Amino acid sequence: MIKNILVAPLNWGLGHATRCIPIIRELENNGFTPIIASDGNALELLKKEFPHLNSLELPSYNIQYAKKSKNFKWQLIKNSPKTIKAILSEKKIVEKWILELNLSGIISDNRLGVHSKKIPSVILTHQLNVLSGKTTWISSKMHQFFIKKFAECWIPDVDNYPNLSGKLGHLRNTKMNLKHIGVLSRLEKKELPIKYKLMIILSGPEPQRTLLEEKLIHELENYKEDIVFIKGVVENNQTIEKIKNIIFYNFMQTKQLEKTFNESELVICRSGYTTIMDLARLEKKAFFIPTPGQYEQEYLAKKHKREGLVPYSKQNDFKLDDILAVDLYAGLRKIKSETNWKELFILFESE
Structure with a gap:
């Protein structure tokens, strides 16, 4: 039986899309059929990487930066009505796609409206805490509110020290269903001559x-x-x-x-x-x-x-x-981590 899994990264830079590449590969390796959904550069990049897969467009969050760093937070606040509208819109679209595409699961990389109670939904994020200066407590609680709407939260890091995300991806006490899945990268180290x-x-x-x-x-x-x-x-x-x-x-x-x-x-x-x-x-x-x-x-x-x-x-x-x-400086070092994809994907195996 074909099991279609929607993979939907946020279009904020290219990082959310590129770290979904190893997930999409592993879904295919484990017998699932990924369906890509995003917008802008993130969608275009994944379409080039996986031209054989079905790709769909979601509403843009219209994330824009201010020219001056001191205005960064206020620019995001200014854009927040558009972002909220996009989140509500993508939630409606996903509910329609569940039936039309016969979806068996969802993996959302920071797209807060891409989830459903009808099928297993995962959010991929390294930001359990969202730093925003004096408003960090509020922004973190807001993000955690959305995370709780998903069946599981996958954090691309290790749960011990040393780790890469620090206080962003680690909470001391929580009832959320968190899984540190190891460091994700589409790249491998190779010994090549320096050019x-x-x-x-x-x-x-x-x-x-x-x-x-x-x-x-x-x-x-x-x-x-x-x-x-x-x-x-x-x-x-x-x-x-x-x-x-x-x-x-x-x-x-x-x-x-x-x-x-x-x-x-x-x-x-x-x-x-x-x-x-x-x-x-x-x-x-x-x-x-x-x-x-x-x-x-x-x-x-x-x-x-x-x-x-x-x-x-x-x-x-x-x-x-x-x-x-x-x-x-020593340079970044490889973090020892193993991702048990078969165990993670059991979530999508239920009939």
């Missing part, structure tokens, strides 16, 4: 993605070593442009990205959680530039610097000489 001194990989909502791209290009003007620069803009076709010692790509799919990571000595990137999982799997040295005003990325950057793993700089303060500090 690039620097690898720069960007993602995330505008306008901050473009602002960082422009700043980095300016800082790299006098850098002489070979650089690969992945802009994180998913378009219909891949574009490649070489300017002096820098080769630019608009985006890369998994196989090419894995090869490029392994051929690069140092990675400059955001401190997004999915990127951190990838770097840990690859055991790479990195330099973080957290998205201005995004408390989660700022916390993760500080955490990994404090542990002696990765240095970081604020976006406005970044100078190319800052990367010299990388030699003083």
